[in-house]
Amino acid sequence: xxxxxxxxxxxxxxxxxxxxxxxxxxxxxxxxxxxxxxxxxxxxxxxxxxxxxxxxxxxxxxxxxxxxxxxxxxxxxxxxxxxxxxxxxxxxxxxx
Amino acid sequence: xxxxxxxxxxxxxxxxxxxxxxxxxxxxxxxxxxxxxxxxxxxxxxxxxxxxxxxxxxxxxxxxxxxxxxxxxxxxxxxxxxxxxxxxxxxxxxxxxxxxxxxxxxxxxxxxxxxxxxxxxxxxxxxxxxxxxxxxxxxxxxxxxxxxxxxxxxxxxxxxxxxxxxxxxxxxxxxxxxxxxxxxxxxxxxxxxxxxxxxxxxxxxxxxxxxxx
Numbered sequence: 001x002x003x004x005x006x007x008x009x010x011x012x013x014x015x016x017x018x019x020x021x022x023x024x025x026x027x028x029x030x031x032x033x034x035x036x037x038x039x040x041x042x043x044x045x046x047x048x049x050x051x052x053x054x055x056x057x058x059x060x061x062x063x064x065x066x067x068x069x070x071x072x073x074x075x076x077x078x079x080x081x082x083x084x085x086x087x088x089x090x091x092x093x094x095x096x
Numbered sequence: 097x098x099x100x101x102x103x104x105x106x107x108x109x110x111x112x113x114x115x116x117x118x119x120x121x122x123x124x125x126x127x128x129x130x131x132x133x134x135x136x137x138x139x140x141x142x143x144x145x146x147x148x149x150x151x152x153x154x155x156x157x158x159x160x161x162x163x164x165x166x167x168x169x170x171x172x173x174x175x176x177x178x179x180x181x182x183x184x185x186x187x188x189x190x191x192x193x194x195x196x197x198x199x200x201x202x203x204x205x206x207x208x209x210x211x212x213x214x215x216x217x218x219x220x221x222x223x224x225x226x227x228x229x230x231x232x233x234x235x236x237x238x239x240x241x242x243x244x245x246x247x248x249x250x251x252x253x254x255x256x257x258x259x260x261x262x263x264x265x266x267x268x269x270x271x272x273x274x275x276x277x278x279x280x281x282x283x284x285x286x287x288x289x290x291x292x293x294x295x296x297x298x299x300x301x302x303x304x305x306x307x308x309x
Contacts, residue, residue: 028307050303
């Protein structure tokens with residue numbers, strides 16, 4: 001049975017989401033990583049990766065890529081503002 | 097009544113066809129526009145919760161230590177599994193919507209069923225995690241970290257329960273018809289958007305509670 005273009009892309013996005021999830025979890029659980037990068041940078045990265053996953057879910061699974069720009073920009077704004085605030089709090093207290 | 101028009105014949109064309117062309121209108125609001133008021137309202141409430149968590153965490157050196165110790169007591173394997181389960185369910189829900197558009201009743205039913213299984217799996221794992229904590233003597237009043245943990249993940253779990261109930265309703269609807277049509281699409285898309293919202297909220301909760309602290 002032929003897999004449609006939309007189906008295959010959704011599957012690819014799913015695998016990317018899973019890979020990012022495992023990469024984030026491994027980064028957070030590996031104590032040696034703090035010897036390589038600053039704690040603040042790690043936290044910002046983890047928040048950034050979570051935001052990236054959220055973006056992928058909204059664009060592809062929620063199909064906002066087909067939505068009017070006003071709706072997409074509202075969602076992008078929410079993701080961006082939340083990411084900046086959370087990362088900002090982390091950087092402010094952890095340093096960078 | 098909103099018209100959702102699509103060309104079923106075009107949908108099975110070759111890979112060279114663009115995704116946008118499968119829908120007659122290239123720009124469309126997935127689900128009723130008013131539904132997005134609910135979605136953004138929920139997102140706003142949860143974002144305030146996320147910020148409150150971070151600010152409480154860094155309130156003092158003591159709270160940083162408490163939050164760090166609290167996070168160490170969580171089971172990362174369960175958190176990770178729950179994240180994978182919810183992402184998988186989102187994939188199946190997205191598939192179900194596509195199948196409804198194509199008029200593929202049986203495939204839509206199967207995808208919805210698999211999404212329900214994932215939803216029930218998430219609920220089961222979460223309840224097991226809660227019972228594990230309670231068995232260790234950890235409750236909502238044990239520390240500021242677990243106060244946030246139980247309240248935030250509890251509210252999210254409530255959303256998951258509602259979403260799973262909606263998916264079960266969709267499955268029953270799909271089971272009673274021999275052929276889906278355009279009338280099924282609005283509610284299918286609405287439930288799908290709600291479910292994806294539940295999923296994306298968990299993605300941030302997982303990062304804050306299981307990874308950051």
